[in-house]
Amino acid sequence: MTADYLIVGQGIAGSVLAWTLHQRGKKVVLVNSPKRPSASLAAAGIFNPLTGKKLVRTWKADQLFPFLKTFYGSLEQELGIRFLHTTTIYRPYRSVEEQNTYLALTADPAIQPYVNEWVDNQSYRPYIHNPFGGLEVTQAGWVDVPVFLESIRGFFRARSQFVETDFDFKELEVREEGVLWRGQSFGKLICCEGPHARENPFFDWLPYNPVKGQLLEVRMDRYPITNIVNQGVFIMPVESNLYRIGATYTWHDIDWQTTEDGKAFLIQKLHGLLKVPYEVVGQAVGIRPATKDRRPLIGLHPVESAVGIFNGLGTKGVSLAPFFADQFADFLEGRKELDPEVNIERTFSLYYSGKNVV
Template structure:
């Protein structure tokens, strides 16, 4: 039998494929990533915010106690390897919208599951004068954002130098699978891992999975006043990038599912922004992406029901920056050591859709 050139072929270099690649690299496994910089990518549009307390009801993010410490360790390690900052630890300020919301949220902070993620210091609202916070607000800690374009570009450069990355358009017809291995463009691999985001819906091996993709748009604005180091969250987020620039988002829409920023989505965001912001600004740009979300809001990870050398790591949705590192570790432990995957993310939960 012809020897393998690499153990793994990773298709897709978004936050999912990149996280898997780093874990395989640290485990001493050989791989090649195929990425196509000409294709749109939700990872490059996303603001990259990690937030342990989400939603109108201040709910702790699923697996937060595992995800957040591991994400900080993972991204901190990458900063050392890559020699640049990619993680920005930034608290999130949530202005209360009413006295009722204030009372509800403050009561919730006594919950021992919630309290580690809430600042004990006084309300910082007065330090953020450009935000409307008539009822005060809540400061969420252990939060921040990942500079995803910087992370993806630096990772690609690192892997390219080690001949572990290939810039190419992936065509399924170029890939040949047998029980003995995977062949793609003259190279042989033991397994293929698809991490294609939204484009997995066009993948013949995994198009039976219940993706429910969602389009989102964000804005970039230049403010008339200097910004403080707080992410603001009140229905939308306002993420400071520098002293006078911020990202604002995000919308949720299902029709049409395309990558074009629209005037309607811009108007929707600006309407909400004007309610939250009491300072002038200039619109600097808009971007849209398609989130690879899933029917049950849990990722799609695992091995094909029929083909043991065809795998998927996808469906990370809106919380990809925190889910990707921890679940990539779990997935690589599954591939390398046979450790069981969390059944809530394992695609086995949907095998009935494949065999019906």
């Protein structure tokens, strides 16, 4: 056998899963198309335990966040590359009413571990509009996704376990004991194609709900804030004087083109938040591999047990991928069952309905 696993797609999902399986002593071959646009390369990579206007705790935050820091931290040490940035997220209150609501929410024991008790609002005031003060979310941060992906790619390429090519399913032969591809045999094929999974003949029946998102890159010379600020849009420091501003969310016109409307929306939001001058130097677009129930799509094909999927991580890929890659690896090794909320068995009725049966 050439390898235990053939993984198609080297975005956040495929990279995290490949590393997880490698760490368990499995031989993995990663395949990635050089031509397909990547949602991961346009991702801000933020992980945030409290999200939305209502300050909702991220699903499974108590499990996800300690796990992701250990995963990325140990990977950084092994590869000798830095891409994990832990920080707080400052959220200026929009009104006195929001201030009172948020302060009441922070009394909840489920929320308390993720907020600072005291915030130096004055330090933000010369740069950010915050007349009502703000809240600082802890245990947050961001992963420099392009650096992370390049480090994983380099690791597997150095071992001749990375193939840069367009993956054609017509070249695949699925057998009961595994798959054949270009004259090589693998125990299982795992599909991690992000939004491109809608074109996958094995999994095109799954309930995808892709979301288009756009970011801006701006330069600022007089903005010393080093953590993330978020109110309507986020301001995330990337490197000296360079910041990412995001993000838009649209469920229509799902393509890989940046738009003037997207740029104008982000600039309008930024004007309401930022006090210092800036210069727009770039714009990026990505299609997030979201699902209709906002839960990942993980598991094995209902008929072809040698074909699996690890996808649908949506806007929280860097948060979800480490924990669920570990769980999926346990499942593939027969150690434990998948969480029912992520297992694609929950969608098998769509497959058996016969409309799009492979």
